[in-house]
Amino acid sequence: MPGRYLRSFAVLAFAAVLLGGCVSAGVRSIAFVTPEVGEAYIPLYMGTRIGSSRFAAAVVIAPNIAVTNDHNLNLVLPDTVSARSPSYDLLFFRTERAQAVRTTSPKVGQAVIAYGQDGQSRRREAKGIVRELNARVLPICDGCPERATVTFDAEAGVGFSGGPVVDIASGGVVGIVVGYLDGAAEDGGRRMYAMDIDFVIAEMQRLIGAEVRNGNSEIGTSGR
Numbered sequence: 001m002p003g004r005y006l007r008s009f010a011v012l013a014f015a016a017v018l019l020g021g022c023v024s025a026g027v028r029s030i031a032f033v034t035p036e037v038g039e040a041y042i043p044l045y046m047g048t049r050i051g052s053s054r055f056a057a058a059v060v061i062a063p064n065i066a067v068t069n070d071h072n073l074n075l076v077l078p079d080t081v082s083a084r085s086p087s088y089d090l091l092f093f094r095t096e097r098a099q100a101v102r103t104t105s106p107k108v109g110q111a112v113i114a115y116g117q118d119g120q121s122r123r124r125e126a127k128g129i130v131r132e133l134n135a136r137v138l139p140i141c142d143g144c145p146e147r148a149t150v151t152f153d154a155e156a157g158v159g160f161s162g163g164p165v166v167d168i169a170s171g172g173v174v175g176i177v178v179g180y181l182d183g184a185a186e187d188g189g190r191r192m193y194a195m196d197i198d199f200v201i202a203e204m205q206r207l208i209g210a211e212v213r214n215g216n217s218e219i220g221t222s223g224r
Contacts, residue, residue: 025157025190026116026126033113034171040101041164042066044075045120055117057163058093059101059173065208066095067176067200068162083207087144088195089178091162092204101164103197104172106130106150111168114152114177114192116160127168128154128192137179137193149193150175153185156192165194173197 032038040060047053056075058068068076070084070091080093106112110130118124132151139146152165157180165175175194184191 025155026114026124026160028118029115029123029125032115033166033168036099037101037115037164037166037171037173039099040066040097040173041115042068042095042097043117043120043123044068044072044162045117046075047120053119055119055159056161057116057159057177059162059164059176060095060097060099061103061173061197061201062100062204063098064094064096065092065100065204066097067092067204069176069178072162083204085203085207087140088147088199088203089140090176090195090200090203092208102170102172103201104167104170104174105198106133106165106167106174106196108133110174112152112154112165112174113168114154114156114160114163114165114194116156116158116163116177118159124156124159126154126156126160126192128152128156130174131186131191133196135193147178147195148199149178150196152192152194153187153189154192155190156180157190160192165192176200 042058044056056072058066060066070086070089076093082092113127130152134148135151136146160177164173177194179193181191
């Protein structure tokens with residue numbers, strides 16, 4: 001069992017890199033659970049001349065500041081990047097949107113819905129239940145710390161990278177999707193992994209607190 005545990009999370013670390021890929025999961029999303037989530041949600045997309053594309057998601061978590069995964073760096077305009085935290089696969093960038101989403105702490109048993117992209121204009125969603133609040137996953141790189149993640153069972157996947165995980169009851173964001181692992185859910189299906197929104201907010205404040213307060217700071221990269 002311990003060996004399987006370690007191999008599983010090694011796969012998760014690899015899956016996180018692929019999460020912004022070409023085929024999405026979930027079901028077609030017609031509307032957000034609240035208008036506020038819709039105002040804060042940002043689709044990310046990049047097409048190429050040969051017809052391939054990458055797509056992912058982001059969400060506004062402070063006035064004019066959005067978050068996505070750091071592995072989505074090439075989907076964000078370079079001059080908008082405020083700070084990066086590669087060790088936790090988080091990237092913060094500036095946006096014209098001033099309305100931040102409401103947040104709430106995750107809880108075991110909570111019914112949640114995740115949002116992601118399926119191309120440039122199509123959006124997907126996947127509902128699930130929060131299973132763990134402190135699931136440890138392998139470090140992304142040598143010298144990087146383990147990540148404590150929130151897990152929920154849902155058929156989300158590629159395209160949901162960096163997207164919000166929302167508490168259905170309150171409409172508050174509880175986490176940011178960072179990866180998935182097939183076969184790990186209680187029913188043998190897909191288990192999703194997200195960074196706790198409380199940690200994401202704390203990391204944002206640590207890296208760009210001055211910008212959040214004053215709307216002006218230097219671009220930086222966290223070594224953590």
